[in-house]
Amino acid sequence: MSLIEAQDLTVRLDGNEVLTGVSMRVKAGEIVTILGPNGSGKSTLLRALLGILPLAAGVVTRAKGLRVGYVPQRLAVDRTLPMTVRRFLSLPVRVGDPEAAAALARVGVPDVAARQMGELSGGQFQRVLLARALLARPQVLILDEPTQGLDQPGEAAFYRLIEEVRRETGVAVLMVSHDLHVVMAASDRVICLNGHICCEGTPRVVSTAPEYRALFGLGTQGALALYQHVHDHEHGHGHSGGHHDHHDHAEHDHAHHDHA
């Protein structure tokens, strides 16, 4: 059964069609990653799924009583917050000391409770955000670029943590990422978004595609190549919004001249 499902979703913001005809679902316990260039509507899709954006068309269905842990984009959270980690964990729902301590220990930062939020390193800050999301005992975690600003080891460690938490609790995870290596290792399914769903599949399918091999080892510079695998449609058709930044489509001929 799906925890969250979008059917033929269209979202307009300021008169621009940001998402067009998006259908996707997240099932219990799976890790789904959304990839897409800047401005492709990734955050908008997450917010639509959370029910905090009006839909121009389509339906979002969430399982009854669904508990969601949401970690917004790092930049959306004020890091200069004059507040201790312990207090932050009690917003908006008060939690007891043992529960707070357990959550911090779980995410690998057992000693930061008394620290100011603004004093934390990027990696510690992300872990505290995750700890707070986990306190809601979510059935699904929704993470918007949770490793933005972290270095590669920090990023890899964070995703290992996500996988551990999934293994232990069975939580489903829907996240936005730019790092293909991480996506390949940590996702059950990858959805490539550019205002509409360009393609989706298991990492295995993606990793056996020539396009994936071509980009393997190229780091995030290779991110656009993933949009060029296994397409089930022609681009330029069926997407009438016309307001997305389609700079990737200019090279959308299944050639990889951008990685030569």
Ligand SMILES: Nc1ncnc2c1ncn2[C@@H]1O[C@H](COP(=O)(O)OP(=O)(O)OP(=O)(O)O)[C@@H](O)[C@H]1O
């Ligand atoms: N509140 C808003 N009002 C008007 N337009 C918006 C609003 N929020 C986002 N947009 C526009 O919608 C498009 C998609 O934005 P969104 O933040 O969902 O993209 P994204 O894929 O998450 O981008 P990034 O990778 O840069 O975070 C962008 O063109 C953005 O300018």
